[in-house]
Amino acid sequence: MSSSFGTLFRLTSFGESHGAAVGAIVDGMPPRLQLSADLIQQQLDRRRPGQNKLGTSRNEADAVQILSGVEDGLTLGTPIGLLVANTDQRPRDYGNLQRIPRPSHADYSYQMKYGIQASSGGGRASARETIARVAGGAVAEAFLQQCYGVEIVAWVSAVGTIEAPALDSDSLQRSAVDSSDVRCPDPASAAAMTAEIIAAKAAKDSVGGVISCVCRNLPAGWGEPAFDRLEALLAQAMLSLPATKGFEIGSGFAGARLRGSQHNDLFVAKGNRLGTRTNRSGGVQGGISNGEPLLMRVAFKPTATIGQEQHTADYDGRPALLAAKGRHDACVVPRAVPIVEAMAALVLADLALRQRARG
Amino acid sequence: MSSSFGTLFRLTSFGESHGAAVGAIVDGMPPRLQLSADLIQQQLDRRRPGQNKLGTSRNEADAVQILSGVEDGLTLGTPIGLLVANTDQRPRDYGNLQRIPRPSHADYSYQMKYGIQASSGGGRASARETIARVAGGAVAEAFLQQCYGVEIVAWVSAVGTIEAPALDSDSLQRSAVDSSDVRCPDPASAAAMTAEIIAAKAAKDSVGGVISCVCRNLPAGWGEPAFDRLEALLAQAMLSLPATKGFEIGSGFAGARLRGSQHNDLFVAKGNRLGTRTNRSGGVQGGISNGEPLLMRVAFKPTATIGQEQHTADYDGRPALLAAKGRHDACVVPRAVPIVEAMAALVLADLALRQRARG
Amino acid sequence: MSSSFGTLFRLTSFGESHGAAVGAIVDGMPPRLQLSADLIQQQLDRRRPGQNKLGTSRNEADAVQILSGVEDGLTLGTPIGLLVANTDQRPRDYGNLQRIPRPSHADYSYQMKYGIQASSGGGRASARETIARVAGGAVAEAFLQQCYGVEIVAWVSAVGTIEAPALDSDSLQRSAVDSSDVRCPDPASAAAMTAEIIAAKAAKDSVGGVISCVCRNLPAGWGEPAFDRLEALLAQAMLSLPATKGFEIGSGFAGARLRGSQHNDLFVAKGNRLGTRTNRSGGVQGGISNGEPLLMRVAFKPTATIGQEQHTADYDGRPALLAAKGRHDACVVPRAVPIVEAMAALVLADLALRQRARG
């Protein structure tokens, strides 16, 4: 089950970094909706390596093929098979990793879990696994957009110690996010973040960051108490991404410092619905969407694979010096923006279908 | 499905705050393990209202009854039915809530989701729902303890702006946590936190807080890539709790500010296993436990139900003044400590069984 | 998961035959539907022991209590807790079973699976476990009836070698089924079946039988290809009942003997929908309901527990003579009629919700 996500709208994925292909099956996409490979490709292109100087030098087209479930541009209601070939594998780059597990990487824990691992790179733990998420998320987003007008926009709000100022998430568009390679819509912050990533790269080092995400136009009523609350599934979705260390909805950890009288979102009429003056709840109350925009933040640690020498140990516990080769991003957050959007879309599509069932 | 949690070790719960009872079915507990109502009651007693002056004045024994699955103190491998009667219901206290949804509470979103709601109190959204979690978590913990020696200890690390200093989580025991009513093992912090809660209560207000949790003695290898990573399921578990706004594993959001060379946990031999010098990973790499202690933090917002007057709106959007009656905690974190432990135990028990299946 | 059934409309059950209680949680019942304990009790009363001279002498009221999820006679959309106390336990009756496993009963296989078992009676394998199914099925039926006008009627169509003639399942009502204790609506067959059961009982023996079931007024479109086809879930549902050995939908095994030209159900206009002239398909095509009545049959073996002496072996493989004491039915099918109806209702309610989600 661990390679599946969702109850009614369900993504199941496969693929190692240096195998033949990565792919996914999307089950539960409603019938008679518009879907094309081009639409999926747009988000894959935002995720793919080699877009610009900030990311890994691995360069793959990551072209997606729809194998089933769609005919004449319309979904059939049957499972959608999605395939992306791996074309730029270089298993040789990773030779010494078979002896020395990379610190803070999945090498050691995979070995302990499975007693075997892919001979090269991250195998299943590689970020290439997220291709399936982005492809599946694009399908989910097509459903959400066509049936509900939902809009999902993520952006880089911090790189290392550089934090972008608060921005108007009610109107933010992906075009503004993509106006910089680092995917921060605030130009000054974007410049500083870019410099920080280049500096880290030059130092054979890496740097962490934070992605923020807003989801607009959700109706009230999505989210399933008790265990599949909207924020709970979002938290699972985001923390299932490689390199993530934290998740916040609405006020997050800062909210824990406040009094109730400061934190509560007071109700007010908004057109013919009830809205809230503030949105510290982040669009969710009692685990259920309240009609306000969803607001969340996801913390990414610095990439574990770095070129600097690290004084660590080999699998036998003997001291070892590791300076990783292979190609990797100095900072994952710019390319992770569409991945965060995809995970949000997968959660929302599933909860939308579950609420529909309630009638 | 939304009232069930877990794949192999599965808790299913029911119960409204002012109905006849709350309860749960624990499915998947292995056979031939020791289990008694007393053992479960210990954690329920740490959660129950009316323990001390810090919490709600609602006072219930919350006595648990084991209805099935255990005979002569041993588990049968069959589902374990758990029941706790509601004895101190006062539905009358909540009269005006039928007209005015409480700000930042579940009233409004439940109404939008279900088109109906329990006539009083939080119904299913009440914190009484967490009784089932604590009871089920105690069963999970019995399994983890008897089969693996796993220890789970949570504590209050912040109340409002008061943060306890870092402490030695390798040796912390529940007895130390319980040495203060506020469940912070650092005496000076505990005193300040207590004062803060009493001040908030006096002001008819509430205050948020943070719970930290450590899980020790896990073997390496627990956690299921890609979507059911250990930290992903923990994040879901914690964010499924009422009033939670954030989750961190290991370095969390602070980790996002670091360089890889600062953040990576270098390997070192520890006895006959491989360990790490530092533990910024929080015990998990690539979604799988690495044998180091799990470290996590959960942010709780201030209780939404406050006695202060709030200028909000009624269900029809008309301005309305609300000063909540009813009984509620000014700060949920002291009583939420065993709940966090329970959710951690439920996640670990499920992942332990899933890894066992791998053989 | 093994104690849960269904994806969106989900029954989770617990309870041993001689423990404190049996019960269930029904999760996924839509809100704002009428539900009362009386309505559930009606089906439980048809299942309960001691109704008449044909069944076991164990006599229990099996009174159901609704613990949550319903207020003022309306469902809240939250999980419904259902409880039935065990009041007539007699664990002493089963003493020698601890040494000798009953032939064709669950004693041996449970011991091999769990390494432990309930000290008396069937434990979890007892037919008392089906109380939870009947209670949950009654909830499912309330949904199906109120939202779709679905009617589900099962009846005894064979006892031993006595087979009732074909009857008009389009109009059959439960009142006609209940006109005889044996629950066969054909009076002549009912008399012969009754005599056969009494004869078996007199001979300290038991006898098998077949239950037929019709479900009317289903819309076309229920059932989920590929693995959760309507007939597949019905087959699972029925074969999950104690003592079942076979399942047929529509023409069943007899259909395998025919040519396609004999078997195909030709289409014909029926009002403003398309119907079929014949119904060898049993109301399902390609795993999906086609708007015709569902028709199915379930084979029950003779009760394994018999009073006659059996030359068998004890747990250590030594020859042993067993003449079972305890109370049991000489033929399970009369009391299993509401259980078959319940399982059908559970399957249909789940598939109805899943089709709703498709929008």
Added chain:
Amino acid sequence: MSSSFGTLFRLTSFGESHGAAVGAIVDGMPPRLQLSADLIQQQLDRRRPGQNKLGTSRNEADAVQILSGVEDGLTLGTPIGLLVANTDQRPRDYGNLQRIPRPSHADYSYQMKYGIQASSGGGRASARETIARVAGGAVAEAFLQQCYGVEIVAWVSAVGTIEAPALDSDSLQRSAVDSSDVRCPDPASAAAMTAEIIAAKAAKDSVGGVISCVCRNLPAGWGEPAFDRLEALLAQAMLSLPATKGFEIGSGFAGARLRGSQHNDLFVAKGNRLGTRTNRSGGVQGGISNGEPLLMRVAFKPTATIGQEQHTADYDGRPALLAAKGRHDACVVPRAVPIVEAMAALVLADLALRQRARG
């Protein structure tokens, strides 16, 4: 979820009959087991069309490709992507089906369910969907064979009214089954069955049949009460196959005609385990394997698509004459033999893993 099968050992499939490909993801295969495309291909070759004169004239190699989860002939424990290209699509053959639904086929019910369908052939309802099952079943069988020595053998036991005599299922091998094109190991029956299929084909008709299946060397203890009993999951698995109408375990419907004293399987020592003298239980007691061979039978109706003229109706209810073109089998059972084996393997692999988890 409907395209996934299994809890821990999980097959998820996709693919229409005339799309680009069919395929599957197998999740949960334990690591460090031997697996090759050749091994999977063996079972696919037994299923593929065009093997001999009995089946459809559609001729496809159905060559399987392993896309992930295996390296150097060993499983990694990660999901296994399996792909089979569709190479011989002829969508034009099915033109008039867009106006007239085929009697007893999925055309009409799919249209009612999805409001859209694949423009040609059976789409998702086609028997080509079973390729994914056979491929996934071969993976399951590799696990069962290497870890437990389980043997699964299915054969054709009836075609139309021709029934093969009982045979010694304890020693039956696939080679004996494959000694005739019709896959009945009894030569005289095989000849009669072959003649019957050829006669049906000549008459532009089709004929039904029965497949029997034995699973040997299972340990006692597999199967999960209450709802995921071994026979319940087998029943679901088999009734999820296209064209199936019935399922029996052990004595089946014939067992319902017996008295308990005739039906019970008396225990006897067999080496150092407890066995039974007879096996009317079919290897399962109380939903759990008892160590005796599993015995089951599956009824298949005659193929719905026939060349004879049928007086039916079009989608608008107007009388219409249909004489199907396209390529199809006059009798599905010979090619369904490996499919039945695959479904049995998938059920057993899942239950084996679930029992392992019990520890």
